[in-house]
Amino acid sequence: MTSSAATALTLLALAGCGGQPVDAAAPGPAASAAFGAERAALVLTAFDQADSAASVSGDVEALRTQEVAPSLNLSIAAVRRAAHNQRPQPAFQHINPVFAVPTGGPSCFLTTATLRLTGSELAPTDVSQFVLGPDGQWKLSHNVQISQPALVAARSIGGRPATSGGTALDETSRRALAAEVFARSIGSTTSNRSLVASSPLLDNQFAGGWEVYGQQLAGAGAAVKRTMDRAEWSDCAVTVPAGTLTFLTVHATDTLSPAPGGPATVRMTPQSPDLIATGQRAALSGKAIRVTRVQTFLLLVPAQTTGTTVLGLNDTALTAAAG
16 A cells, blocks of 8 residues: 555655754764763764765665664665655755753763755754764764744753753653653544644644545555554753753554455555655565554653643654565
């Protein structure tokens, strides 16, 4: 089955950095040197040079030296889409960045910046997290583009100390937020609508695309169900006047199956956006098809948790297999 053109465009628009990666493997800090905004800026500059070139050339192995999951997954999917469409990705450069760096010897930091895309009049803003790997290299781990209304909150991270993302929110809040964000992403009606504020991006564009996909499958005698496998929180978070800025990553599985009274098998064509993202060029057919995927949400969580805002998100399929 193929998603509608509108859904495909939605997913393309949601891929990090306008369809390309955003990351830099720069040498780790020397033990004797303090790591602050100046050093973070050097990491970002090195990343722009290396990762932009890898994106333009479609060099997946070079991307692996600059990024780790979940951003790497999105970048590889973007390379595959570009190859499928026979249209290379544009070069990019971050300008006017601000940083939130933990005190001491940090293992991660956050940045937001304007993204200059070669050949485009658009200059979106993105928010990224870089992490320090065991090899002493800084790599991009999370990246989403944000809308104009989110700019003030995102740029307010500048100069603030980042904290551990896993402990910035209590476990009860983390569980509730992950469940609500996931439910809303598939258009489910929940009893806790006040926990996450109404969002055109989440409730209309993203959940709307899921609804269209389900309608298409129903028209072909098939059905799809999405389940959340696990939720993860980013290494770094930062407290700003409006709340806590942090990334939530959801790992999910789509299961396609025949609808009652429909054909005995389900099928995905090579033009399916999910198959293109996973790098498969042959159609899939079977009694069921399972697609694993990763979704990244940038959240602004108020002190009382209620009214959490989704500032940005992206999504890509990871694997697809017939069973």
